[in-house]
Amino acid sequence: MSTTTAARTTYEHAEPLFEQLGLTDPGSPEHEALREEIIEICLPLAEHIARKYAGRGEVFEDLLQTARLGVVMAVDRYDVTTGSPFLGFAVPTIMGEVRRHFRDHIWPVHVPRREKELQGKVRAATEELSRRLQRAPTAQELATELDVPVTDIARTLVAANAFQTRSLDTPARDNDGDPGMTVAETFGAEDPHYRLTEDTITVAPLLAQLSSEDQQLLIWRFYDTLSQGEIAERLGVSQMSVSRKLTRLLNNLRAQTADDKRAVAA
Template sequence: MADEGPRGDPGPSRRHRGTDSYDNIEPLFGKLAALPEGDPDRADLREEIMRRCLPLAEHIARKFAGRGENYDDLLQVARLGLVNAVDRFDISRGSSFLSFAVPTIMGEVRRHFRDNTWSVRVPRRVKELQLNLGPTIEILSQRLGRVPRAREIAAELEIDLVEVTQALIAGNAYQASSLDAPVGEDSESTALPLVESLGAEEPSFGWLEDYLAVEPLLGELSERERQVLRMRFFESRTQSQIAEQLGVSQMHISRILSRTLGWLREQALRD
């Protein structure tokens, strides 16, 4: 289990055991630990360990490729993580080097994404979670035979659904799109820049704003007031039909509607 990658992803040694140059490298760390700091052979042995473990850094860099960052840059960051892993690994603890190096290198790459590659400011928690989505979605897709739903991803990561949704949306913040980038064609099949498709008014936005302004206020209404509003605007009943249903006069329903709508309008505009 020591070589298992994040969320059950088999680590490099499990997939390539017996073929990679970093297999069974622990004896070299034993020799390195036995050499005193000033021994001239220490630097050569450290360099040999680094050379043999370079494929591990390349493997991890490839895992993060295709997320809006140049592979060569990712490789440099992964190699830096490898250097840190080699220098910090303690052979006396009895664990394998891979079980220590893989999370160390991946952590370095994740920090690079978190701190350097977002074109829009995103909270750190969302950045870190977004980087976990790719491997989790891949695992669930293989398990379910389809693209997982956000709720299934949340259950797999044992986090709130809202956090998953935020992280999925945050994936669009890796790179900003140029307003001059062609995204469509006109009637003459001429490529049109993105800016030409922006600026159209979306009528639903107004309804959404009204809903967000009024929805919290509905809880403060009486049951009768909410009932009248529901029958009038969601069931499309007339005032006379509502009055007959509730056993009151049409004038009484008119007063309830006028008073309730006036109060909602006043509170929404005030807030």
């Protein structure tokens, strides 16, 4: 491809270049030269994504290098014959590499070593199961794949979000993206999640008293977000049977929770 052609081509419209690449011998100098040319054309995308993650406690040059690695991976993995645009494939690939960099290198909040180690295994298992199942795996499927309790998977996923913190003096942004009060100055209002936290604390002991079958039913429905029909298929029963059992379980939990709150109030 000529330099003039390359100058006219941007990463938003790179598909014709990949079509040409597919027509060359993978071991030929022509193939390697065209591959390098495509990577060079797509490098501005790496900088754009790296800047999106700037200011989060990591050196920009390290983010840029990681994003550029993501570009190379996207170029090498993209299959133009699928008909999907390159940009739609490249962006999540590059962003995934940058997020992985944060998870692997930035842990300002203390996270137990076991969660850190399991987090890497969960990430690898997620990628493998996604390829195998052609969809994102559920927490239960990850637990089965890694032979660990589903609660460990949940804790690990929560710990994965501990790589980013903000100073209390950091200016918060308003709806227009302009600097406003500091993070500390936004404190004081009642957090709408407090009620959810209280309810969770209340119901946790009640869930622990349920049978393993009832616990599994709730995990399928509310953690793995399976439909009642999908649960019924797994259990070999009717959808109506699953519906009745879920209704009974939830009504019992609501009644016991209400009793506990009244006892505390008294």
